[in-house]
Amino acid sequence: MLSPRVHRYVRYAEILAVAAVTLFALRTYYELTQLRKVPVALPNYEFEMTSGADPVVRTRGTWTTGTGIPGAPQTTTIECKKFTLRCAESSAAIVFIEGKGLLESKLTEFEIDRWTDKQIVAKPLVDRCTVRTLSIDLTEKRALSRLSTNHEDTRCEDVPDKSYELVAGYKVREQGR
Numbered sequence: 232m233l234s235p236r237v238h239r240y241v242r243y244a245e246i247l248a249v250a251a252v253t254l255f256a257l258r259t260y261y262e263l264t265q266l267r268k269v270p271v272a273l274p275n276y277e278f279e280m281t282s283g284a285d286p287v288v289r290t291r292g293t294w295t296t297g298t299g300i301p302g303a304p305q306t307t308t309i310e311c312k313k314f315t316l317r318c319a320e321s322s323a324a325i326v327f328i329e330g331k332g333l334l335e336s337k338l339t340e341f342e343i344d345r346w347t348d349k350q351i352v353a354k355p356l357v358d359r360c361t362v363r364t365l366s367i368d369l370t371e372k373r374a375l376s377r378l379s380t381n382h383e384d385t386r387c388e389d390v391p392d393k394s395y396e397l398v399a400g401y402k403v404r405e406q407g408r
Contacts, residue, residue, distance in 0.1 A: 271325060273400020274306050278372040285314040288351060288367060290374050292397040294322075307397060309374055311351050311367065316343040318353055318365060341365050360387035373397070 233241070276292040291308045305324035311317070318341040325332045341353035353365040364377045374397035380389050 271304060273304065276397065276399035278374075280369065285312065286346075287312050288369070290367065290372075290397060292374070293400045294376065294395040295398050296393060296395055306400065309365075309367070309397070311343065311346075313343075313346050316346070317341065318343060318351070318367075320365070357381060357383075359384055 273293045274291055277290060279289045281287045288311045289309070291306070293304075293306055305322050307320060307322040309318055309320045311319075320339040320341065321336065322339070323334055323336045326335050327333070339356065341356060344352045344354045346352075347369075349368070349370050351367040351369065356363045356365075358381065360381050362379050362381050365374070366376075367374050376395040376397075377392060378395070379392040381387055382389075
């Protein structure tokens with residue numbers, strides 16, 4: 232038989248063990264919640280320029296807004312060629328349907344409006360209700376995009392403009408925390 236004093240210490244030890252397990256469970260739940268927001272490892276940001284007769288600019292990362300990923304987790308690669316005056320943007324995104332992740336890809340072609348030593352600016356890409364612009368700052372090595380309402384179609388709902396920047400995937404995970 233244990234003395235009342237030993238019995239009290241055993242109870243304290245039991246309470247500490249339960250508290251430790253509870254803290255571990257809460258931390259695990261938090262980490263799993265964060266992983267569900269971005270369930271894959273997104274790539275680092277890359278920016279590469281080649282010079283010569285046919286300059287090419289390539290960049291890769293994840294489009295974000297000031298508040299994080301603007302939808303499904305995705306990765307984007309942009310390649311601009313001065314000879315053809317075109318930029319090809321290929322994106323892959325994870326879309327969840329009935330709890331299962333589906334990888335969707337999309338290729339978007341932009342015509343280049345102007346290419347200088349400091350910047351590449353694409354002509355606006357006009358859809359029925361949206362206008363999208365793409366610019367690449369060669370001095371700061373940044374890719375930027377803007378999505379706005381197409382005011383030429385009166386049937387389209389006017390929504391606030393959204394600005395995006397191509398960044399490293401790990402920054403996206405940090406923003407989600």
